[in-house]
Amino acid sequence: MNTKTSNSLFERAKQSIPGGVNSPVRAFKSVGRNPLFIAKAAGAKLWDVDGNEYIDYVGTWGPAILGHAHPRVIEAIRKVAMDGTSFGAPTELEVKMAELICRLVPSVEMVRMVNSGTEATMSAIRLARALTGREKIIKCEGCYHGHGDSFLIKAGSGAMTFGVPDSPGVPSAIARLTLTARFNSIESVKEIVDQNKHEIAAIIVEPVVGNMGCVPPVDGFLENLRSLCTKEGIILIFDEVMTGFRLALGGAQERYNIQPDLTTFGKIIGGGLPVGAYGGRGDIMQIVAPSGPMYQAGTLSGNPLAMTAGFETLSVILEDEKFYQKLEKKSQALEVGFAENVRSLGIPATSNRIGSMSTLFFTSSNVRDYQSALTSDTKRYAAYFNAMLEEGIYLAPSQFEAGFVSSAHTDEMIEKTIRANRKALERTLRAE
Numbered sequence: 001m002n003t004k005t006s007n008s009l010f011e012r013a014k015q016s017i018p019g020g021v022n023s024p025v026r027a028f029k030s031v032g033r034n035p036l037f038i039a040k041a042a043g044a045k046l047w048d049v050d051g052n053e054y055i056d057y058v059g060t061w062g063p064a065i066l067g068h069a070h071p072r073v074i075e076a077i078r079k080v081a082m083d084g085t086s087f088g089a090p091t092e093l094e095v096k097m098a099e100l101i102c103r104l105v106p107s108v109e110m111v112r113m114v115n116s117g118t119e120a121t122m123s124a125i126r127l128a129r130a131l132t133g134r135e136k137i138i139k140c141e142g143c144y145h146g147h148g149d150s151f152l153i154k155a156g157s158g159a160m161t162f163g164v165p166d167s168p169g170v171p172s173a174i175a176r177l178t179l180t181a182r183f184n185s186i187e188s189v190k191e192i193v194d195q196n197k198h199e200i201a202a203i204i205v206e207p208v209v210g211n212m213g214c215v216p217p218v219d220g221f222l223e224n225l226r227s228l229c230t231k232e233g234i235i236l237i238f239d240e241v242m243t244g245f246r247l248a249l250g251g252a253q254e255r256y257n258i259q260p261d262l263t264t265f266g267k268i269i270g271g272g273l274p275v276g277a278y279g280g281r282g283d284i285m286q287i288v289a290p291s292g293p294m295y296q297a298g299t300l301s302g303n304p305l306a307m308t309a310g311f312e313t314l315s316v317i318l319e320d321e322k323f324y325q326k327l328e329k330k331s332q333a334l335e336v337g338f339a340e341n342v343r344s345l346g347i348p349a350t351s352n353r354i355g356s357m358s359t360l361f362f363t364s365s366n367v368r369d370y371q372s373a374l375t376s377d378t379k380r381y382a383a384y385f386n387a388m389l390e391e392g393i394y395l396a397p398s399q400f401e402a403g404f405v406s407s408a409h410t411d412e413m414i415e416k417t418i419r420a421n422r423k424a425l426e427r428t429l430r431a432e
């Protein structure tokens with residue numbers, strides 16, 4: 001595989017951008033190679049600047065549920081752009097988008113648009129704090145909620161300790177307000193709530209985790225979180241930045257039939273443009289300025305291009321009643337194919353999948369939380385990733401990320417990917 005142009009662009013990029021990239025995971029560090037610079041994409045395919053072609057399972061980390069450069073989305077953006085790209089004043093597009101989200105997502109009665117998932121989660125916890133007058137929050141180890149100070153936290157040692165910064169620059173005073181529980185362990189959440197009676201403003205959770213690889217909730221976990229929050233007056237926030245419009249039009253909350261108090265969105269909701277949103281019960285959302293006292297604003301929030309890309313993406317999905325069923329079928333075929341390959345080659349592996357989100361973990365453990373995800377053989381994943389790239393398959397450059405199937409993936413591409421998987425696994429074993 002010739003990657004000369006990518007390599008030289010990377011060298012150049014490192015002179016003017018920290019680490020050569022605008023978001024760390026793009027640097028391919030955990031798979032031990034230089035990143036590929038992308039020239040263009042269409043449907044489920046990507047082309048790098050050296051002309052190599054790949055079937056893409058990253059989907060720009062989630063948004064590309066229709067594949068890349070969907071003709072209807074591109075045409076809608078083009079049309080709206082001709083009339084101006086931002087006004088800093090309200091537009092009908094924002095109203096249409098808000099109405100659509102409220103119609104599709106069971107627990108959302110009102111919604112505020114922002115520009116990224118990070119902004120959405122930051123705003124949602126500010127709102128929970130404003131509402132409850134409490135300052136502490138609980139998150140689960142291994143869940144990612146963007147790069148806000150309150151979320152870049154690792155668990156302190158021992159159950160009694162508070163969170164500590166997971167990055168220089170995060171004030172310890174803020175870190176102490178974030179307490180870390182274990183995903184899929186309601187006992188660990190209850191223990192923290194008991195130790196901090198009437199002090200917890202919110203519990204924020206990815207209802208299906210995508211950010212330690214795909215880790216679905218065990219039976220009862222989300223239900224128990226819901227009843228615990230109701231009992232203790234805690235705001236339950238589902239971070240559906242990844243799962244929203246991915247697992248169903250109503251997200252994970254529709255799939256599992258649980259109503260959180262607040263929900264955060266991003267990724268698919270922007271149809272490939274920078275968008276986030278947070279929404280929930282009307283009485284809670286009314287606290288947001290200017291209808292209430294909690295301040296939150298944005299120069300480009302509700303931007304016409306972004307609203308259009310998101311609205312058109314959701315409209316395309318809405319037109320096909322079987323959209324999610326078809327997506328799930330393809331994703332399942334991929335899972336079954338991979339599982340057969342690892343079994344016949346005798347490779348210890350666990351596959352987690354829900355809908356069109358999945359991860360093949362190189363571990364024999366059942367992966368249900370961060371601790372068990374960490375039992376994966378990341379060196380083997382790195383070798384496998386590189387071998388898949390050679391086969392023309394573009395996977396997430398880390399073991400701890402979910403892979404996505406889009407409606408643009410054809411059955412033929414899925415079959416090709418399963419054959420590539422077998423070859424890549426064989427090559428990985430030979431190299432060990």
Ligand SMILES: *Cc1c(COP(=O)(O)O)cnc(C)c1O
Nearest residue numbers: 116117118144145146241242266
């Ligand atoms: C991607 C992601 C975020 C952060 O969104 P950005 O748009 O990258 O800021 C937050 N929460 C979850 C669950 C995510 O997957």
